[in-house]
Amino acid sequence: MNRFSSVLNIILLSILFIYLNISSAAEISEQTKPDSQWWKGNLHTHSFWSDGNDFPEMIVSWYAENGYNFLALSDHNILSVGDKWIEFPNRGGIIENAYQKYLAKFGLDWVETEDGIESGQKVRLKPLNEFRSLFESPGRFLLMQSEEITAQFINIPVHLNATNLYRFIAPKSGKSVREVIQNNVDAVYQQRQEIGRPILVHVNHPNFGWALTAKDIALVKNEKFFEVYNGHPAVRNYGDQDHISTEKMWDQILTHRLTNGTGEIIYGIATDDAHNYHQYQMNKSNPGRGWVMVKATHLSAESIIKAMENGNFYASTGVKVKSIEIGQTSYRIEIAPEDGTTFTTQFVGTTKKDILNLEDFDSQKENSKNDSLIGKVLAVKQGVKVQYDFNGDELYVRAKVISSKKKKNPYSENELETAWLQPIELLSK
Numbered sequence: 286m287n288r289f290s291s292v293l294n295i296i297l298l299s300i301l302f303i304y305l306n307i308s309s310a311a312e313i314s315e316q317t318k319p320d321s322q323w324w325k326g327n328l329h330t331h332s333f334w335s336d337g338n339d340f341p342e343m344i345v346s347w348y349a350e351n352g353y354n355f356l357a358l359s360d361h362n363i364l365s366v367g368d369k370w371i372e373f374p375n376r377g378g379i380i381e382n383a384y385q386k387y388l389a390k391f392g393l394d395w396v397e398t399e400d401g402i403e404s405g406q407k408v409r410l411k412p413l414n415e416f417r418s419l420f421e422s423p424g425r426f427l428l429m430q431s432e433e434i435t436a437q438f439i440n441i442p443v444h445l446n447a448t449n450l451y452r453f454i455a456p457k458s459g460k461s462v463r464e465v466i467q468n469n470v471d472a473v474y475q476q477r478q479e480i481g482r483p484i485l486v487h488v489n490h491p492n493f494g495w496a497l498t499a500k501d502i503a504l505v506k507n508e509k510f511f512e513v514y515n516g517h518p519a520v521r522n523y524g525d526q527d528h529i530s531t532e533k534m535w536d537q538i539l540t541h542r543l544t545n546g547t548g549e550i551i552y553g554i555a556t557d558d559a560h561n562y563h564q565y566q567m568n569k570s571n572p573g574r575g576w577v578m579v580k581a582t583h584l585s586a587e588s589i590i591k592a593m594e595n596g597n598f599y600a601s602t603g604v605k606v607k608s609i610e611i612g613q614t615s616y617r618i619e620i621a622p623e624d625g626t627t628f629t630t631q632f633v634g635t636t637k638k639d640i641l642n643l644e645d646f647d648s649q650k651e652n653s654k655n656d657s658l659i660g661k662v663l664a665v666k667q668g669v670k671v672q673y674d675f676n677g678d679e680l681y682v683r684a685k686v687i688s689s690k691k692k693k694n695p696y697s698e699n700e701l702e703t704a705w706l707q708p709i710e711l712l713s714k
């Protein structure tokens with residue numbers, strides 16, 4: 286073998302070696318590519334850091350022990366950072382009670398009091414960064430920093446949750462309800478741009494204080510999420526004789542945005558908005574009422590938020606969905622069966638034919654004829670495997686699965702477990 290051919294051989298062998306390595310790397314990445322799976326989480330929770338009535342570690346324990354994979358502690362206009370102490374009188378009541386339970390669960394080595402256990406006058410609230418390692422575990426449980434940006438217009442409450450934010454955002458004001466929402470959404474986006482990490486902003490409980498209308502939300506830009514269900518007893522999810530439900534609002538927002546508005550879709554979230562952790566009853570805002578199930582590859586803030594932004598999640602108060610397939614021609618759902626439970630699925634949407642008959646959105650009043658044209662039930666199906674075939678006239682289609690099972694510790698009397706699946710916009714054919 287001459288020198289030239291041995292060099293050539295070395296080159297050829299090297300090429301083969303590189304090729305084999307590349308192909309085995311490709312095989313490995315194909316094999317180890319994680320599958321998407323469902324992760325359960327609550328994005329709206331209060332603690333002693335604002336007006337919730339328990340210590341954050343106690344609250345996180347509850348969620349971690351009750352099948353959740355992620356949680357955002359979202360106190361009013363504050364992050365769980367810095368040095369904060371709460372005082373409590375030594376004469377019983379919720380705070381004293383909470384302190385005793387906290388001490389029993391976490392012990393004297395963990396709990397910090399200022400004057401010692403005997404007097405028990407002041408207890409330190411641990412910041413998120415001190416307690417998160419007690420609970421976080423890769424692929425099992427994740428905590429995301431959050432804030433309920435609690436703004437207002439005159440005395441109208443405008444609340445938005447910013448999940449996975451990095452820095453505190455002071456609530457912004459504005460010259461109208463709509464402007465207040467927009468200014469706060471913009472503040473979140475500005476931080477998102479500056480720090481380069483995803484932050485999810487969602488509009489909270491629109492009917493709390495009858496604060497927000499569908500129009501207010503429809504006209505806001507870059508707002509892709511709102512609470513179709515909030516477990517706090519004061520939020521009026523179902524509206525009343527003079528106000529539409531949050532679900533009807535969802536249809537109005539979608540119809541407006543997809544016809545003459547921004548074209549942005551809006552997704553529905555369910556949350557607890559939990560404040561009360563000691564008495565479990567209907568007139569308290571307890572944990573465990575509403576949550577989201579997100580289909581994502583990783584249990585990370587990035588993966589969860591990206592999946593939600595792509596609509597890969599559903600909101601639930603109990604119904605478990607196994608799979609959702611939305612194709613060119615149909616919306617298919619498989620629901621997890623439960624013994625002795627039946628499921629009814631409503632496919633809801635607005636049709637292009639009906640849009641022609643709508644009253645002008647700007648002059649529209651609540652209970653106008655639009656209410657019957659917007660968000661119609663297009664089909665009702667029974668069973669755990671259901672399918673809706675698009676007929677081409679729908680502007681969008683979303684689905685709502687209602688179980689025959691009553692919800693435990695419900696938000697309202699006779700509440701049935703429900704899941705809200707996200708809308709899909711149907712492009713014109």
Ligand SMILES: [Zn+2]
Pocket residue numbers: 433444489490
């Ligand atoms: Zn609120």
Ligand SMILES: [Zn+2]
Pocket residue numbers: 329330331433558
């Ligand atoms: Zn809240």
